[in-house]
Amino acid sequence: MLGTEFFLGSLMTPLLILVGTVLLYWYSVRNFDYWKKRNVPFVKPYPFVGSVVENMRRPLFQTELQRVEKYGRIFGHFEGNRPLLSIADPELLRQIFVKDFHAFSERRSIATGDEIVDKMMSSATGEDWKRIRTIVTPTFTTGKLKRMMSIFQECAETLVENFKTGTKDGAPIEVKKIYGAYTMDVIASSCFSTKIDSHNDPENKFALTARSVFRINISWRFLMFFLLPKLVKLLKISIFPPKATHFFRDVTLQIIEERKRTGQTRNDFLQLLMDTTKEISEDPKSELNEKESDDMTSVYGEVNTNHQVFKGVFKKNLSLNELVAQCVIFFLAGYDTTASTLAFASYMLALNQDIQEKAHEEVFTTLKSSNGKLTNEALHQMKYLDNVISETLRLFPPGVRLERLAVTDYKLGETGITIPKGMIVTVPAYAMHRDPELFPDPEKFDPD
16 A cells, blocks of 8 residues: 555656646647737747747847848737737827827836836836826926036036047047946936036946946846746846935935925926926926927827826826936936937947038037027027937937837727737837838938
């Protein structure tokens, strides 16, 4: 009897392992026929990881470009067993991002349990996202940005001096590093009221902590967010090091307390955000009805805080953690992206002397007409320089892929495809920018 029990027991363990493995395998592949049933071309998925395996082999921009070339402007792919739809058709995207924005008003939920990260506008969902965006949007009107011009100018003067010092011996310089210091200085001063010169003082505590956010290898963290979002939330795994986000929180709290104590104010992002929050809470119509044609936050064209998506947002104030979170995302979204864009623009101007001369002539002429002062009005007159930056962003977009989340079932034009509630729609921005049907001779740098 003992021998029989031992024999059965020794078989039971591997049998349970086998059954568990089979069930896990079935669970991981159970949706792999989703796009096939709907006659939509799709990227071949693999058990447990779906189509994400390609992103581990090569950079995302290469993967997206190859997929659009192979499958066309509409195709399916998978994250684990979760089906997603990629759309690279401009007309359909105009419907999604503008006309029918109410059906795609949310992003992928990235809940980590971190009290700062989860309060960022890019992480918030539902009513919280609507409320935060309603408050943050008026902060970026032209009138309020003008109040920060002196900060930008002061940091720009330091940038010019750093370039002069770096090039005086005729040796090569690393422009990305110098621009990185410039964007660090701008954000530290305009957002966290901290004046630094991170190029000449790289050991500054603010600069060291800020750079640590980008120094870590976050590829495995992103992979877990895509494949095991519930586990990430359960384990409270954050994309960014908690030490860094908490440092920013402490800095912001100190600034707020100091301003409350002394009554002093400053023309920076934090002050503008605090002022806007106060204005809207006291008079909800004061900022929401402000109409400015060049409102920088209207990234969806006609979409603004008067859009039907934002109707019914009654609570219009920010908690302390939400206030800190918007300052942190201001840094995270603006630091490396701005530095990279400026570096790419400089590189392309160096390769194209004729374009460089044309841009230089416009800047020189405009500054001459404004008595040598770089004002907000003067910047708006530099149309060709604006074209140079736009063309740089086309060739080297900081956001290789965009995403929206369907909040309701949605019929996708005349394609016969219905996007179900909860599905993520991805937009291969980099691939679209290199599409010869959308941009003739797409590899050419042509600001005109």
